[in-house]
Amino acid sequence: MSEVVQKSKLAKVAAGSMGNLTTEQKNEALLLMADALVTESAAIIAANAKDLQRGRELGTSASLLDRLMLNESRIAAIAEGLRQIVELPDPVGDTLETFDRPNGLRIHKIRVPLGVIGIIYEARPNVTVDAAGLCLKTGNAVVLRGGSAALHSNEKIVEVLHGALERSAIPADALQLILNADRSSVDEMLKLNGLIDVLIPRGGHSLIQNVVNNASVPVIETGAGVCHTFIDESADLEMAIRIAINAKAQRPSVCNSMETLLVHEAFAEKHLPAIAEAFRAAHVELRGDSGALALVPSMNEAVDSDWGTEYGDYILAVKVVSGLDEALDHIRMYGTMHSECIVTENAANAERFLQEVDAAAVYHNASTRFTDGFEFGFGAEIGISTQKLHARGPMGLPALTSTKYRVYGSGQIRE
Amino acid sequence: MSEVVQKSKLAKVAAGSMGNLTTEQKNEALLLMADALVTESAAIIAANAKDLQRGRELGTSASLLDRLMLNESRIAAIAEGLRQIVELPDPVGDTLETFDRPNGLRIHKIRVPLGVIGIIYEARPNVTVDAAGLCLKTGNAVVLRGGSAALHSNEKIVEVLHGALERSAIPADALQLILNADRSSVDEMLKLNGLIDVLIPRGGHSLIQNVVNNASVPVIETGAGVCHTFIDESADLEMAIRIAINAKAQRPSVCNSMETLLVHEAFAEKHLPAIAEAFRAAHVELRGDSGALALVPSMNEAVDSDWGTEYGDYILAVKVVSGLDEALDHIRMYGTMHSECIVTENAANAERFLQEVDAAAVYHNASTRFTDGFEFGFGAEIGISTQKLHARGPMGLPALTSTKYRVYGSGQIRE
Known part of the structure; x- marks a missing residue:
C-alpha cells in the first residue's frame, strides 16, 4: 500500500469519529497545537534551515526563500493564527433548516464535517498549520501534500502538532502529511475517491490546473484573478x-x-x-x-x-x-x-x-x-474559490462543511 | 467547431443575460413550454414511435421500452410537471446574508444562477423536459445530452420547447440538445471547463462513474444507494x-x-x-x-x-x-x-x-x-446528490444556484 493510500485510510478512520467532538475539545486541541509550535520553535527553525540551505543550493530566488523562511516571530504569528481560529464560531452541528411534513415527518438539515480534506500546496510552511487548524476546527481530517521545498519544515511542524494532538481529544491520525515529494503522490491523491472527500489546491496556476484537470475527487478551485x-x-x-x-x-x-x-x-x-x-x-x-x-x-x-x-x-x-x-x-x-x-x-x-x-x-x-476572508469578517480563510459550486469567493469555516438531513418519524412509510 | 462546443458556446452567451430575467418572465416561458408540449403531443408521439420501433428492432426489454414510451396522458403529466415548477419560489436574487464591516463596507451575499448546466442522462424523455424546466427556472442555460434510445423523441421535444421559448423572454439558445449520440460527445462535455459550469449525470452506475472519473468540469454526483x-x-x-x-x-x-x-x-x-x-x-x-x-x-x-x-x-x-x-x-x-x-x-x-x-x-x-425532493417538500428535484460538496441529498431549486458577493463602498481601500 502506498504512503498516500495508507495515510488517507488512517485519516478516514479518524474522520469517522470527529463529527462527535465538541467545540471545546477541538479548541483545546488547537490551543495545545499553538503552544507546542512556540515551545518547539527552535527545532522547527533548525529543520527550516535545512530547507533554506537546499533552496540556496538549488538557486531559489530571494523572494521564494523569504516565503519559506521561519523565525521565532513568524512561528509566533502562525501560532497566533491557530488561537484566532479558536475564537471563531464552530459551524458543525448548526441546524440550518427544520421542516415538518404533512405526514408528520420532521426533517432537520444539519451542518456536518466534509470528512477528509486533501490540501495540495506549494512552499509556504505556514499553510501547513493554517490548513490543519481550519480543517480540524470543522471536524475534518486532513491530508497535506506540501511542496518539496518545505519538506523538512513541514515534517517537523507536523511532528510537533502530532505531539499536541496526542494530548487532546482529536485523534492524531486526523492530521496526515505526505512525505513523498514525487509528483506521483499528487497524482494518486487526485484519484482517491472514497478516501478523500474534497481536494483544495493552493498555489500557482499550473498546480491548480493540474488538480482541476486530472482529479476525480471533487475539487474546490482557488486562485487565478484577472x-x-x-x-x-x-x-x-x-x-x-x-x-x-x-x-x-x-x-x-x-x-x-x-x-x-x-x-x-x-x-x-x-x-x-x-x-x-x-x-x-x-x-x-x-x-x-x-x-x-x-x-x-x-x-x-x-x-x-x-x-x-x-x-x-x-x-x-x-x-x-x-x-x-x-x-x-x-x-x-x-x-x-x-x-x-x-x-x-x-x-x-x-x-x-x-x-x-x-x-x-x-x-x-x-x-x-x-476579497479576502479576514476583510469579509470570516476571521480566517482556506482560500478564495473561483468556481461556482459549493462555495464562491472567500471561504470561511462553513465552506469546510457539508450537511445531512436528520429525519424523525413515528412509523411513516411511503404510499 | 464540434456540435458540443458550438452549442455550449451558444448556451453560454444565452446564460450571460439570464440572471436578469424576472421570475414572471421565466414562469411565463415555462407555461408556454407546457402548453406547447400538449398542443404538439401528436408530433411528439410520432417521433417517439420511431424510437420505440428502433428499440424493438434492437431487442430492448419491455420494461425499458415502457420507460421510453410517450402517450397523451404521459405528455400531459410531463407538462403538468412544468406547471408545478412555475409554482415554486424562485431562489435567484435572494439575499442570503448581509454584513456591515467596521470600515463601512456593506456586503450582500446573493443567489445567482450557476450559468451553464450540462445534463448527461439515459433513455427517459421526461428528463429532457424536467431538467430544462428546473434549469431555466433558476436562470441557467442547459446543455442536454440524452441517450441515443430516445433521440427522436428528445429532438422533437426540444424543437417544440424552442418554439415556445421563441415567444418568451428566455433566449431559445438557453436550451441545447446534443444530437451526436456517439460517446465522443459525452467525452467532450466532460472537459468543457469555461463553457459548462457544472455537470449533473443522471442514470445508471456506469454512466455516473464515467462522468465522475473523467470530468474536469465540476460534477454533482447522483445515484447509487446501498x-x-x-x-x-x-x-x-x-x-x-x-x-x-x-x-x-x-x-x-x-x-x-x-x-x-x-x-x-x-x-x-x-x-x-x-x-x-x-x-x-x-x-x-x-x-x-x-x-x-x-x-x-x-x-x-x-x-x-x-x-x-x-x-x-x-x-x-x-x-x-x-x-x-x-x-x-x-x-x-x-x-x-x-x-x-x-x-x-x-x-x-x-x-x-x-x-x-x-x-x-x-x-x-x-x-x-x-429521500426524495417531492417528499421533502422541495416540489421538484434535479436528482439526489451522493457527494458532500455543494448539495447533499435531494436537490431542489437552490441546488441549481451559486452566490455572489455584492460589495457597496464609499471609496474604501485596503491598508
Missing part, C-alpha cells in the same frame, strides 16, 4: 485614483489585485494623464490600448495577450472604453469571475454593473483587494 | 415490519430503497421468522448471513459481495448483528452514504445512530424511501 476596475464617466477623480492605485499596487502579487483598468472615454479625456501620473509615482508600468495611448503617449503599447494576463506585478493594462456596455463586454471576455469594481457616482450604472457582472465579488466604489 | 435499515432490540415489531417492507418492496428499482436489513440479535431471535414471512409474502428473496440462516433456514445464503450490492430488485440481504455498534460498523463499511434508518424505541440509540451515521439522510422510525 480583476478589472472600471472608472465610469461620473466617477469622483480622487476616489477613482485612490481605489485604482490600491487595487493594483498595494500588493500586486495576490489574486484580488487589479490587472486591467477600464476608463470611460469622457473621463479619460479629462483625467487619464493624472491617473497615469499617479501610477507612475507608484512605480507601475502602464500598457495602453490605442485610446489610452492617444491621451498618454508615454505608455507602452498593450498587445492582445495583455488583456487576459494575471501579471501579479507592477504592470497594468489600460483601456479606454465608450461606456458601461463596452466595459461589461470586456470583463465578460477577459475576466476570471474573481473580483470586479466600478467607480461611479451614477447609482443606476453601479446597480447594472453589480447585477450583470458574473464574479465572486463585485464592488461599487471600493478596492478589489477586499 | 441503504440499510437497522431494527434495534427495542423496536416495535409491527412498525419495524411495515418500514422494512416499504423500504425494500414499495419500489425496489430506485436508489433510496433498502438493500440490507440489519437486525439486533435479541430481536431476531424472537421475530426474524415473522419478518421473513412478511418479506416472502411481498415476493422478496432473502439472503442471510449465518446468524439469520440459523433462525430462518429457508433463506438463501449471502456471500461477501451481497453486502455491497445495490440489487435494485426484490432481493434483500439480511444480517443479524450483536447491537448498535456492529450495525454502525457494517453501515460504515458497506453503506454509500445515501439513506440509512434505525427502527427503535430507544431514544439514546436513535440519537447515536442519527449522529454517527454519515449519510445524506438518516432516519429514525421512517422508511428510507422518503
Whole structure:
C-alpha cells in the first residue's frame, strides 16, 4: 500500500469519529497545537534551515526563500493564527433548516464535517498549520501534500502538532502529511475517491490546473484573478485614483489585485494623464490600448495577450472604453469571475454593473483587494474559490462543511 | 467547431443575460413550454414511435421500452410537471446574508444562477423536459445530452420547447440538445471547463462513474444507494415490519430503497421468522448471513459481495448483528452514504445512530424511501446528490444556484 493510500485510510478512520467532538475539545486541541509550535520553535527553525540551505543550493530566488523562511516571530504569528481560529464560531452541528411534513415527518438539515480534506500546496510552511487548524476546527481530517521545498519544515511542524494532538481529544491520525515529494503522490491523491472527500489546491496556476484537470475527487478551485476596475464617466477623480492605485499596487502579487483598468472615454479625456501620473509615482508600468495611448503617449503599447494576463506585478493594462456596455463586454471576455469594481457616482450604472457582472465579488466604489476572508469578517480563510459550486469567493469555516438531513418519524412509510 | 462546443458556446452567451430575467418572465416561458408540449403531443408521439420501433428492432426489454414510451396522458403529466415548477419560489436574487464591516463596507451575499448546466442522462424523455424546466427556472442555460434510445423523441421535444421559448423572454439558445449520440460527445462535455459550469449525470452506475472519473468540469454526483435499515432490540415489531417492507418492496428499482436489513440479535431471535414471512409474502428473496440462516433456514445464503450490492430488485440481504455498534460498523463499511434508518424505541440509540451515521439522510422510525425532493417538500428535484460538496441529498431549486458577493463602498481601500 502506498504512503498516500495508507495515510488517507488512517485519516478516514479518524474522520469517522470527529463529527462527535465538541467545540471545546477541538479548541483545546488547537490551543495545545499553538503552544507546542512556540515551545518547539527552535527545532522547527533548525529543520527550516535545512530547507533554506537546499533552496540556496538549488538557486531559489530571494523572494521564494523569504516565503519559506521561519523565525521565532513568524512561528509566533502562525501560532497566533491557530488561537484566532479558536475564537471563531464552530459551524458543525448548526441546524440550518427544520421542516415538518404533512405526514408528520420532521426533517432537520444539519451542518456536518466534509470528512477528509486533501490540501495540495506549494512552499509556504505556514499553510501547513493554517490548513490543519481550519480543517480540524470543522471536524475534518486532513491530508497535506506540501511542496518539496518545505519538506523538512513541514515534517517537523507536523511532528510537533502530532505531539499536541496526542494530548487532546482529536485523534492524531486526523492530521496526515505526505512525505513523498514525487509528483506521483499528487497524482494518486487526485484519484482517491472514497478516501478523500474534497481536494483544495493552493498555489500557482499550473498546480491548480493540474488538480482541476486530472482529479476525480471533487475539487474546490482557488486562485487565478484577472480583476478589472472600471472608472465610469461620473466617477469622483480622487476616489477613482485612490481605489485604482490600491487595487493594483498595494500588493500586486495576490489574486484580488487589479490587472486591467477600464476608463470611460469622457473621463479619460479629462483625467487619464493624472491617473497615469499617479501610477507612475507608484512605480507601475502602464500598457495602453490605442485610446489610452492617444491621451498618454508615454505608455507602452498593450498587445492582445495583455488583456487576459494575471501579471501579479507592477504592470497594468489600460483601456479606454465608450461606456458601461463596452466595459461589461470586456470583463465578460477577459475576466476570471474573481473580483470586479466600478467607480461611479451614477447609482443606476453601479446597480447594472453589480447585477450583470458574473464574479465572486463585485464592488461599487471600493478596492478589489477586499476579497479576502479576514476583510469579509470570516476571521480566517482556506482560500478564495473561483468556481461556482459549493462555495464562491472567500471561504470561511462553513465552506469546510457539508450537511445531512436528520429525519424523525413515528412509523411513516411511503404510499 | 464540434456540435458540443458550438452549442455550449451558444448556451453560454444565452446564460450571460439570464440572471436578469424576472421570475414572471421565466414562469411565463415555462407555461408556454407546457402548453406547447400538449398542443404538439401528436408530433411528439410520432417521433417517439420511431424510437420505440428502433428499440424493438434492437431487442430492448419491455420494461425499458415502457420507460421510453410517450402517450397523451404521459405528455400531459410531463407538462403538468412544468406547471408545478412555475409554482415554486424562485431562489435567484435572494439575499442570503448581509454584513456591515467596521470600515463601512456593506456586503450582500446573493443567489445567482450557476450559468451553464450540462445534463448527461439515459433513455427517459421526461428528463429532457424536467431538467430544462428546473434549469431555466433558476436562470441557467442547459446543455442536454440524452441517450441515443430516445433521440427522436428528445429532438422533437426540444424543437417544440424552442418554439415556445421563441415567444418568451428566455433566449431559445438557453436550451441545447446534443444530437451526436456517439460517446465522443459525452467525452467532450466532460472537459468543457469555461463553457459548462457544472455537470449533473443522471442514470445508471456506469454512466455516473464515467462522468465522475473523467470530468474536469465540476460534477454533482447522483445515484447509487446501498441503504440499510437497522431494527434495534427495542423496536416495535409491527412498525419495524411495515418500514422494512416499504423500504425494500414499495419500489425496489430506485436508489433510496433498502438493500440490507440489519437486525439486533435479541430481536431476531424472537421475530426474524415473522419478518421473513412478511418479506416472502411481498415476493422478496432473502439472503442471510449465518446468524439469520440459523433462525430462518429457508433463506438463501449471502456471500461477501451481497453486502455491497445495490440489487435494485426484490432481493434483500439480511444480517443479524450483536447491537448498535456492529450495525454502525457494517453501515460504515458497506453503506454509500445515501439513506440509512434505525427502527427503535430507544431514544439514546436513535440519537447515536442519527449522529454517527454519515449519510445524506438518516432516519429514525421512517422508511428510507422518503429521500426524495417531492417528499421533502422541495416540489421538484434535479436528482439526489451522493457527494458532500455543494448539495447533499435531494436537490431542489437552490441546488441549481451559486452566490455572489455584492460589495457597496464609499471609496474604501485596503491598508
